[in-house]
Amino acid sequence: MPDPRNDRTQIERAIARALAQGRISRRRFLRQAGKGGLITASALSLPAILAACGISPSSAGTGSAVSSASGAPVGGELSGELIFANWPLYIDQDEDTGESPTLDQFTEATGSTVDYQEAIQDNQEFFGTIQPQLEAGEPTGWDMIVMTDWMVGNMINLGYLEQIDVAASVPNFVANADDKYKNPSYDPNNLHSVPWASGYTGIAYNPELTGREITGFADLLDPEFEGRIGMFSEVRDSLSLALLHNGVEPKDATEDDVRAANEVLKEQAPLVRGYYGNEYAQELASGSLAVTMAWSGDVFQLQFDNPDLRFIIPEAGGILWIDNMCIPKGAAHPADALAMMDFVFQPEIAAQMAEYINFICPVPAAQDIIRQHAEEAESEEDRDYYTAVAESPLVFPTAEDLAKVHSYKVLSEEEEALWNELFQEVTQG
């Protein structure tokens, strides 16, 4: 009978032979391995290493970095290259080729090729990847990045963004952008940024599962929905909605306000199924969540599969967040970045992108262009789609909705640490 163990004994014998040839018994081999480890470890003095490993401060703390206020706006000649980091699914894409018509047209118009990468999943996380270079005064490798308003505010405070002169370099922004994007509180006079797209943080629900209309944040606190309520893991979103629920404008929130709002979230926590990032959308679509905090554009897209889903801005108020194009300090191709900023504020390009992105389009004139696309559409399906985009208050907001939304607070470092610490008690106990 063939013994299956034969194979192993053969291998073992081979190893034993190899070891024996070196005249090292297995036991000795192991003992020497132990010694080797000790020798190497003792060569390094522990206290020396402990003291050497420090984390140096961000430049804002020391004031050593070139202050953005004193820097001149970037400009110059096009270099023919643009390295652009953006969020996933945040630019138009041809279904067949996978290429972006906007980027192709940009290359055609300017001769500048774009290395477009969907590198940003999260403001904090992406900031973490470029912060060491910015702190050391080295280029990040990106010419243009898209960051949310509060992060733009942070980066300006840290002196991490190049200054731009919108009047000279981004005239289409001045001519075509909605007034509400001009001179925002996080970046006065748009000295460092122009919007890419924006959206609401509000509440989405599935009426079939809730069995009733949802009107405000109080519905997220209803024990009836235990285990089917979704909240955001993003501290600013969750705490801002709770602040508004308490009747506090997030921008003016004091420490006491934040603590009170956090108590609301802590009481709510046993009812909450999870604290989500982008993945809440799947949970809502799959029916695991009945009511959840949501971002407007996601719900607009989910509605094509499930027309019942609804998005509301809470009675007490929602958040309008703005994602912005900006140029990190030391970018190699700033003129190409400026050209891109200007390019996307042409109404035709803005319309083309809004048809794909489905978040709020910063160019009001794009609405009529999308309506025109609907009229010219070849199939009924396309016409319905373009009409839905052009007429959706989630893409071209109504004055009524805009009156109900507020901005994030730009947090100082101490405030951010406090908010994070408080909110961790909500999400993790």
Next chain:
Amino acid sequence: MAGWLRQHRGLIPYLFLLPGVLWLLVFFVLPMLAMASVATQEGTLGTGFRQTFNVGVFPEVLDRYAPHFLRSLEYALVVTLLTIGIGFPMAYTIAFRGGRYKNVLLLLVIMPFFTSFVIRTISWKFILADQGFVLGTLKDAGIVDEGFRILATPAAVISGITYNFLPFFVLPMYVALERIDYRLVEAATDLYASRLQAFLRVTLPLSIPGLFAGSLLTFIPAAGDYINAELLGGTRDTQMIGNVVQTLYIVNRDYPHAAAVSLILMVALLVGVVAYRRVLRGQELTV
């Protein structure tokens, strides 16, 4: 070179060890020391962290995150017991009754590794969704209550970790059982041992090395897991210590506390392993 080596035979073991030692030094010892250093620093990202040898951070985080430490150890313990319950009979059957299907069965055990860990866990989310095809069907048939759910419960997290780490137990267990000389068992029964006695007094003691290695390979990563708790749990009462480290490090960017929590977890596991080794009567970590 060959001639030189012949003259200095004593150096050969060190040369053999060099790559491994360097590897451990660069990717284990140095990060560990850096972590120890960061843990005792104070400050914020904006103002920089300064070394203040603040050892008070250890009792502080131990107190603050005690429920998470305990929950992680509790989950890991349940997971290990479950994998032993599921994996031991599996390994036993493959080793002693597998016959010519042994290799196929072993391949099936490691098959899940051909797909990414995260993808496998996410697919459980789809399978077990409240209105997904399993629960949706059961609910439509009226077998379970409309509000019933599996996801976002401790049971889901524990099941997920058990599923993901089962092969880590089965493989060493199989190796240990497979090398048992079956004639010893036969001899025991020839000498009037019942099958149960033969198992308890021959097979089981001889399989202890596999049990030891397999349970450690399950328990240690299970205690540090955060993917399952994140994807299959997500509620406040399913947060494990791994989730705390992740939040402290990536979200709060509070590096000292994150490093302190990691160090405590590591030391706790180390102490646990040593104690466990004593319980199993001085087994070596090798199979």
